[in-house]
Amino acid sequence: MTTRTNRRPHPQSLEITLPATSANLGPAFDAAALAFSMFLKVQAKRANEFSVTSRGRDRDICGRIKDHLILTTYREVLRAVGKPEQPLTLRIENEIPIGKGCGSSAAARLAGIALAVHFGRLRWSDRKIVGEAARREHHPDNAAAAWMGGLAVARTSASGEPQIAHVTPKGRWPLLLAVPEESLSTEAARRVLPDQYSRADVVVNIQNSMLLLTAFLEGRKELLADALGDRIHQPYRASLCPLLPAVQKLTGTRGVLGMALSGAGPSVLIFLDPKVSSFRIRTRVRDHLRSLGLHPELIHTEITGRGARQRMR
Numbered sequence: 045m046t047t048r049t050n051r052r053p054h055p056q057s058l059e060i061t062l063p064a065t066s067a068n069l070g071p072a073f074d075a076a077a078l079a080f081s082m083f084l085k086v087q088a089k090r091a092n093e094f095s096v097t098s099r100g101r102d103r104d105i106c107g108r109i110k111d112h113l114i115l116t117t118y119r120e121v122l123r124a125v126g127k128p129e130q131p132l133t134l135r136i137e138n139e140i141p142i143g144k145g146c147g148s149s150a151a152a153r154l155a156g157i158a159l160a161v162h163f164g165r166l167r168w169s170d171r172k173i174v175g176e177a178a179r180r181e182h183h184p185d186n187a188a189a190a191w192m193g194g195l196a197v198a199r200t201s202a203s204g205e206p207q208i209a210h211v212t213p214k215g216r217w218p219l220l221l222a223v224p225e226e227s228l229s230t231e232a233a234r235r236v237l238p239d240q241y242s243r244a245d246v247v248v249n250i251q252n253s254m255l256l257l258t259a260f261l262e263g264r265k266e267l268l269a270d271a272l273g274d275r276i277h278q279p280y281r282a283s284l285c286p287l288l289p290a291v292q293k294l295t296g297t298r299g300v301l302g303m304a305l306s307g308a309g310p311s312v313l314i315f316l317d318p319k320v321s322s323f324r325i326r327t328r329v330r331d332h333l334r335s336l337g338l339h340p341e342l343i344h345t346e347i348t349g350r351g352a353r354q355r356m357r
Contacts, residue, residue, distance in 0.1 A: 222246025
């Protein structure tokens with residue numbers, strides 16, 4: 045007699061797309077991040093050996109197999125759970141600036157974790173996936189926003205588990221991302237921060253963070269100019285991120301609702317009035333920055349509710 049067992053075939057491939065993210069958002073230092081419409085797309089297939097091809101932004105970094113953040117994360121997760129490393133061939137299409145404060149490392153780590161979960165056949169929940177990325181990123185805000193889309197408010201509990209609230213901002217939220225040529229490491233951006241703050245500065249940031257959350261929840265864009273005010277990290281990072289003080293001079297001018305460092309910088313995220321032509325605002329921002337000797341790349345984007353999307357074969 046022959047006994048047959050119904051076994052699912054081992055998954056052969058995975059396609060995953062993750063958005064860029066911007067953390068801190070002015071006063072919400074290490075507490076909130078939003079996803080915006082620039083994406084990292086990874087197609088992975090089982091193979092006999094590891095290989096990577098890439099196109100798009102920073103393709104030299106994305107296509108370099110040595111110290112590849114996606115593959116390193118994939119391997120480390122599988123080793124940690126005692127699973128064998130299935131070699132993969134990756135095809136990467138990247139739109140996210142690397143090393144510019146746009147969540148590139150969070151997206152790459154989440155992609156590596158998703159590959160390990162898929163090809164290792166791990167039964168991980170969304171919370172566990174985000175938690176693993178947060179542990180590697182050392183804070184959960186970018187990871188939560190990249191995985192869920194929209195706006196994520198996050199903290200790490202005393203037990204080490206992430207606590208996350210996901211918010212879909214009301215209405216349209218067009219953005220202009222100013223990206224300088226130079227990069228800035230998170231470590232360098234952290235070193236300029238003080239060890240202590242005054243009570244007055246902390247209170248202002250708490251107030252502004254609550255106001256900022258209200259602005260997103262109720263679609264009250266007129267609150268942004270004040271709600272994005274920060275005394276905790278941006279004043280100290282301005283010397284490393286010359287775009288910030290330059291763009292701040294435009295706050296309150298026609299079509300410019302407010303701005304914040306994107307993550308730890310050096311890119312700056314500019315919130316635009318949807319009632320004003322974004323291309324006219326871009327021209328005005330470009331001309332203003334050129335007058336100061338600054339020539340960043342200016343990219344039209346918007347807050348996206350699209351988090352990680354996976355397609356299995």
